[in-house]
Amino acid sequence: MNPWPLWAVCSLGGIICAVRFPAFLLQRLPSWLSRRLLALRASRFNFELKRATLRRYGVSFARHPLRATKYLLVDPEVDNFTYEIANEDELIDFVAMGVGRPRAVIEGYVQEVRTDPELNGMLRRQLRRRLDRKHKPHFGRRLGWYAIARALKPAVIVETGIHDGLGSVLLLRALHTNALEGKEGRLLSFDVNPKAGWLVDERVDVRWHPVFESTFLALEDALEGLEVGMIVHDSEHTYECEHFELMTAVSRAAPTLALVSDNAHATSSLRDVCGALGIQYRFFQERPRRHFYPGAGIGLGILQQELLAALAESIKTEPESIKTERESIETERVPR
Numbered sequence: 113m114n115p116w117p118l119w120a121v122c123s124l125g126g127i128i129c130a131v132r133f134p135a136f137l138l139q140r141l142p143s144w145l146s147r148r149l150l151a152l153r154a155s156r157f158n159f160e161l162k163r164a165t166l167r168r169y170g171v172s173f174a175r176h177p178l179r180a181t182k183y184l185l186v187d188p189e190v191d192n193f194t195y196e197i198a199n200e201d202e203l204i205d206f207v208a209m210g211v212g213r214p215r216a217v218i219e220g221y222v223q224e225v226r227t228d229p230e231l232n233g234m235l236r237r238q239l240r241r242r243l244d245r246k247h248k249p250h251f252g253r254r255l256g257w258y259a260i261a262r263a264l265k266p267a268v269i270v271e272t273g274i275h276d277g278l279g280s281v282l283l284l285r286a287l288h289t290n291a292l293e294g295k296e297g298r299l300l301s302f303d304v305n306p307k308a309g310w311l312v313d314e315r316v317d318v319r320w321h322p323v324f325e326s327t328f329l330a331l332e333d334a335l336e337g338l339e340v341g342m343i344v345h346d347s348e349h350t351y352e353c354e355h356f357e358l359m360t361a362v363s364r365a366a367p368t369l370a371l372v373s374d375n376a377h378a379t380s381s382l383r384d385v386c387g388a389l390g391i392q393y394r395f396f397q398e399r400p401r402r403h404f405y406p407g408a409g410i411g412l413g414i415l416q417q418e419l420l421a422a423l424a425e426s427i428k429t430e431p432e433s434i435k436t437e438r439e440s441i442e443t444e445r446v447p448r
């Protein structure tokens with residue numbers, strides 16, 4: 113029997129239900145079904161919001177008819193867009209320079225993700241259960257986070273902003289592989305939304321410590337007594353929030369601390385923190401592939417306590433003649 117007519121009828125029925133279903137009928141449905149219909153209405157069939165989103169990013173139907181129509185009709189994402197990036201090679205260079213490791217090593221880490229059937233299989237299975245999400249994981253710039261975590265093997269990673277948990281899953285996979293190489297670690301993830309992180313299987317991933325509270329309220333206490341080796345800021349994208357989170361991590365820094373901002377295209381917060389600490393700041397601008405979103409940027413700074421201490425010591429004793437030379441070299445300094 114040809115399945116397509118049935119599929120078409122079901123899809124059309126789904127669309128009509130999701131867009132038109134009256135609230136009083138929704139309440140009478142089993143909760144799993146009403147949840148699904150509400151989710152569909154909030155994403156895939158939220159045409160008003162999608163049109164507003166296209167307008168916000170300057171995508172008109174006249175100039176980009178295919179792209180705009182495809183997004184309006186097919187794409188389920190209305191925020192936190194996922195996509196592949198066209199300049200992955202630049203991302204690899206950026207991480208290699210930032211952490212001071214050969215390019216081939218970083219490329220190898222990225223390949224680990226691409227060729228990991230367990231990780232990709234688990235994510236596809238989870239995503240397929242949601243009609244309001246893409247069914248294939250698109251890691252995009254998060255591959256950079258993974259590579260940094262693999263290169264530096266931090267014992268404590270902090271991630272602010274979980275959303276579905278795509279970044280969390282990837283960071284946990286880095287910790288899992290680090291552990292196989294003898295370096296244990298854990299991930300503390302923060303989000304104000306208690307439903308965030310549904311992609312992570314908490315029963316399996318004992319390295320995950322989610323905190324469902326605002327970082328303004330919870331971060332300082334949660335990090336008490338810990339030495340943070342990596343922080344990824346991806347929560348409230350304001351200068352103040354980013355600055356607060358980064359400086360809290362700095363106050364609990366392990367001997368090496370990777371400061372990562374997923375908001376570096378929008379604020380100068382990490383650049384300012386790096387400037388205040390006297391460490392080099394690097395920036396990567398992603399180019400989304402086949403997506404209207406103009407792309408976000410990753411900022412990266414590596415704080416190394418030993419280097420800072422040595423520098424402070426040498427500054428105390430250095431003669432005036434080399435002070436000027438040091439100051440000009442400092443801006444070019446690459447952490448090892």
Ligand SMILES: C[S@@+](CC[C@H](N)C(=O)[O-])C[C@H]1O[C@@H](n2cnc3c(N)ncnc32)[C@H](O)[C@@H]1O
Pocket residue numbers: 192254272273274275276277278279280302303304305308325326327328346347348353
């Ligand atoms: C851009 S999304 C995070 C994306 C996620 N890192 C990923 O890999 O897909 C931002 C998230 O930050 C959360 N958030 C916003 N303000 C916050 C705050 N002050 N503290 C903790 N989480 C916050 C939001 O609920 C949202 O889920």
